[in-house]
Amino acid sequence: xxxxxxxxxxxxxxxxxxxxxxxxxxxxxxxxxxxxxxxxxxxxxxxxxxxxxxxxxxxxxxxxxxxxxxxxxxxxxxxxxxxxxxxxxxxxxxxxxxxxxxxxxxxxxxxxxxxxxxxxxxxxxxxxxxxxxxxxxxxxxxxxxxxxxxxxxxxxxxxxxxxxxxxxxxxxxxxxxxxxxxxxxxxxxxxxxxxxxxxxxxxxxxxxxxxxxxxxxxxxxxxxxxxxxxxxxxxxxxxxxxxxxxxxxxxxxxxxxxxxxxxxxxxxxxxxxxxxxxxxxxxxxxxxxxxxxxxxxxxxxxxxxxxxxxxxxxxxxxxxxxxxxxxxxxxxxxxxxxxxxxxxxxxxx
Amino acid sequence: xxxxxxxxxxxxxxxxxxxxxxxxxxxxxxxxxxxxxxxxxxxxxxxxxxxxxxxxxxxxxxxxxxxxxxxxxxxxxxxxxxxxxxxxxx
Amino acid sequence: xxxxxxxxxxxxxxxxxxxxxxxxxxxxxxxxxxxxxxxxxxxxxxxxxxxxxxxxxxxxxxxxxxxxxxxxxxxxxxxxxxxxxxxxxxxxxxxxxxxxxxxxxxxxxxxxxxxxxxxxxxxxxxxxxxxxxxxxxxxxxxxxxxxxxxxxxxxxxxxxxxxxxxxxxxxxxxxxxxxxxxxxxxxxxxxxxxxxxxxxxxxxxxxxxxxxxxxxxxxxxxxxxxxxxxxxxxxxxxxxxxxxxxxxxxxxxxxxxxxxxxxxxxxxxxxxxxxxxxxxxxxxxxxxxxxxxxxxxxxxxxxxxxxxxxxxxxxxxxxxxxxxxxxxxxxxxxxxxxxxxxxxxxxxxxxxxxxxxxxxxxxx
Numbered sequence: 047x048x049x050x051x052x053x054x055x056x057x058x059x060x061x062x063x064x065x066x067x068x069x070x071x072x073x074x075x076x077x078x079x080x081x082x083x084x085x086x087x088x089x090x091x092x093x094x095x096x097x098x099x100x101x102x103x104x105x106x107x108x109x110x111x112x113x114x115x116x117x118x119x120x121x122x123x124x125x126x127x128x129x130x131x132x133x134x135x136x137x138x139x140x141x142x143x144x145x146x147x148x149x150x151x152x153x154x155x156x157x158x159x160x161x162x163x164x165x166x167x168x169x170x171x172x173x174x175x176x177x178x179x180x181x182x183x184x185x186x187x188x189x190x191x192x193x194x195x196x197x198x199x200x201x202x203x204x205x206x207x208x209x210x211x212x213x214x215x216x217x218x219x220x221x222x223x224x225x226x227x228x229x230x231x232x233x234x235x236x237x238x239x240x241x242x243x244x245x246x247x248x249x250x251x252x253x254x255x256x257x258x259x260x261x262x263x264x265x266x267x268x269x270x271x272x273x274x275x276x277x278x279x280x281x282x283x284x285x286x287x288x289x290x291x292x293x294x295x296x297x298x299x300x301x302x303x304x305x306x307x308x309x310x311x312x313x314x315x316x317x318x319x320x321x322x323x324x325x326x327x328x329x330x331x332x333x334x335x336x337x338x339x340x341x342x343x344x345x346x347x348x349x350x351x352x353x354x355x356x357x358x359x360x361x362x363x364x365x366x367x368x369x370x371x372x373x374x375x376x377x378x379x380x381x382x383x384x385x386x387x388x389x390x391x392x393x394x395x
Numbered sequence: 396x397x398x399x400x401x402x403x404x405x406x407x408x409x410x411x412x413x414x415x416x417x418x419x420x421x422x423x424x425x426x427x428x429x430x431x432x433x434x435x436x437x438x439x440x441x442x443x444x445x446x447x448x449x450x451x452x453x454x455x456x457x458x459x460x461x462x463x464x465x466x467x468x469x470x471x472x473x474x475x476x477x478x479x480x481x482x483x484x485x
Numbered sequence: 486x487x488x489x490x491x492x493x494x495x496x497x498x499x500x501x502x503x504x505x506x507x508x509x510x511x512x513x514x515x516x517x518x519x520x521x522x523x524x525x526x527x528x529x530x531x532x533x534x535x536x537x538x539x540x541x542x543x544x545x546x547x548x549x550x551x552x553x554x555x556x557x558x559x560x561x562x563x564x565x566x567x568x569x570x571x572x573x574x575x576x577x578x579x580x581x582x583x584x585x586x587x588x589x590x591x592x593x594x595x596x597x598x599x600x601x602x603x604x605x606x607x608x609x610x611x612x613x614x615x616x617x618x619x620x621x622x623x624x625x626x627x628x629x630x631x632x633x634x635x636x637x638x639x640x641x642x643x644x645x646x647x648x649x650x651x652x653x654x655x656x657x658x659x660x661x662x663x664x665x666x667x668x669x670x671x672x673x674x675x676x677x678x679x680x681x682x683x684x685x686x687x688x689x690x691x692x693x694x695x696x697x698x699x700x701x702x703x704x705x706x707x708x709x710x711x712x713x714x715x716x717x718x719x720x721x722x723x724x725x726x727x728x729x730x731x732x733x734x735x736x737x738x739x740x741x742x743x744x745x746x747x748x749x750x751x752x753x754x755x756x757x758x759x760x761x762x763x764x765x766x767x768x769x770x771x772x773x774x775x776x777x778x779x780x781x782x783x784x785x786x787x788x789x790x791x792x793x794x795x796x797x798x799x800x801x802x803x804x805x806x807x808x809x810x811x812x813x814x815x816x817x818x819x820x821x822x823x824x825x826x827x828x829x830x831x832x833x834x835x836x837x838x839x840x841x842x843x844x845x846x847x848x849x
């Protein structure tokens with residue numbers, strides 16, 4: 047989130063400028079923090095009751111349920127921060143089942159000494175992301191730990207929603223002939239975080255793509271419920287997601303080089319640091335596997351959504367080489383796109 | 396070994412007594428040490444490896460390579476193979 | 486990206502490839518020295534589209550592959566000491582020593598940091614005057630200018646808490662060692678473009694002449710590599726053995742003189758062990774007497790650490806192109822990319838790692 051936003055929402059006046067251990071002790075200071083920082087931003091009738099649990103209506107159907115913990119360093123990066131990332135990440139994980147994400151819980155681990163200004167900025171960013179996604183934060187928790195016991199703050203979000211009848215989206219559904227659609231450019235998030243880390247001496251225009259994808263998934267479901275698989279390629283990038291698909295469904299995946307979009311500045315950073323965009327995290331992209339007969343209409347629906355403007359068909363599912371993801375290069379050779387052994391590091395060779 | 400890509404020098408500055416520069420790689424700008432390319436001027440392309448500029452790209456030689464390839468394409472077109480000319484980014 | 490995309494154009498690549506097919510009349514064994522070129526070859530599938538007569542042997546030009554176990558063990562020993570900040574290029578953190586890797590040292594509480602430039606390591610030394618900051622100075626002639634600069638700059642600034650663990654190797658002695666071996670199969674070389682950027686290519690002329698092998702200097706993009714292969718094959722077919730510079734946009738005959746001057750001030754040529762190959766005389770650098778106080782090996786007294794390579798690993802003969810990875814009994818069994826025994830399984834560009842990845846698609 048951009049800074050000017052928070053200027054219109056000044057930091058509430060609290061008895062301390064920074065988080066104290068007492069803010070996590072459940073007494074007056076805890077209440078002050080919750081009342082002034084969290085409740086005004088996450089307001090809804092369920093949360094306002096301040097019970098130990100949220101009691102929610104059950105509209106029926108299957109529940110999609112997901113949890114994720116966010117420890118990103120730095121907590122502010124170009125294009126986003128740990129707050130909107132924590133909302134969007136869980137919204138997306140729920141939405142990838144075809145469910146409508148409705149409710150979220152948010153758990154905070156705060157490091158003693160964290161400025162309230164920082165916390166407030168992150169909470170504002172969470173509010174905005176939650177509003178865009180149309181979900182409610184109905185339960186929350188905060189703990190404060192000794193300085194050094196965590197790095198500034200960690201956030202856990204757990205979300206759930208309901209899967210409409212007739213939808214069965216799963217990594218085990220891939221069939222030979224299916225088309226693979228990617229919703230936009232790769233590697234924006236991971237490279238935004240990497241190039242903003244201290245030590246790399248980077249001034250980059252690269253911005254994170256963090257965004258909630260549930261509305262685009264709705265647009266897609268309006269085209270057809272017959273989406274075979276859907277996933278947001280976060281950690282490990284597109285390569286990891288497709289390898290998981292190939293292994294789970296025991297099929298091969300054939301990609302075409304030159305079709306996978308990467309922004310120029312992202313590619314510049316990748317080339318310089320020796321990083322393969324296929325393995326870099328995305329936070330606002332999805333990859334969909336659909337039957338060939340609906341691929342074009344699905345693609346058009348995605349492209350009509352601003353988050354899918356650069357959507358493109360990048361390859362297809364094949365009976366050949368089950369379990370293997372291959373990338374056909376411009377020269378005709380086929381390169382195997384394997385899982386990585388560990389995290390991607392800037393390299394010199 | 397030796398991952399090194401060409402970038403364009405945007406500006407020159409001094410840091411701890413070393414000649415340094417900001418180099419543009421298609422929008423991502425990285426700092427590099429210019430001590431080994433004292434002749435470099437802003438706007439020129441250089442190859443950067445592990446934070447050091449190692450060579451100023453010889454644009455004349457690059458152009459000669461492109462021209463040779465254009466001839467390859469022209470010859471192919473004459474043979475009816477129908478290749479398009481290269482699109483070169485600015 | 487300018488000066489990058491033009492060298493990846495598949496239309497031109499196909500034309501060069503056609504020409505390679507036309508000029509090739511008999512089997513040839515060509516070694517690309519540099520791991521960066523191996524990477525480009527594997528990544529672009531160049532090895533899959535060449536005439537079957539042409540065998541590419543992946544050379545020893547990858548610091549990850551050739552840094553001996555012993556140096557890794559020394560790095561691990563230093564990095565684990567209290568009061569040390571150990572800095573390294575990202576490449577080396579996952580390379581296993583005889584018991585663990587640098588990542589494990591970090592998880593055990595060691596302060597191990599990734600840097601992109603040796604000057605960042607110097608900055609850490611400046612900011613932490615009460616700590617010993619050690620930089621893992623690995624690589625070939627390409628990283629030598631930067632690693633030399635860091636030492637010279639530390640001396641200039643009087644940063645006595647900075648030192649380098651040096652494991653620098655040189656390309657020409659390795660080329661000669663391979664060529665002079667009685668079992669050598671390599672008939673032509675693609676020389677490493679960026680090594681020549683620094684050192685020039687005067688050293689190669691006597692090698693080409695003595696061993697009667699063509700040496701073609703080339704770059705790393707697919708068109709550069711294909712163009713290099715084409716010109717090597719042309720020479721092989723014609724029976725010539727010249728040094729040919731096909732990377733003239735970057736490489737000059739004399740190399741980078743200011744870099745050579747500083748390298749000679751900070752480093753001197755020494756015998757070096759190569760992982761998988763063994764000791765090659767005068768094949769690397771160590772820090773000169775003048776800068777001895779910046780030599781981490783002396784400062785931390787780890788010179789006594791000796792480690793032998795695992796006996797079952799045949800990476801030395803694989804690097805020479807004498808055996809294929811699947812000829813090794815350990816291949817894919819006790820030796821995998823997750824659990825590598827030797828050099829060529831360590832790096833993703835190493836021959837064994839590449840074979841391991843590709844064996845699954847061979848039937849396709």
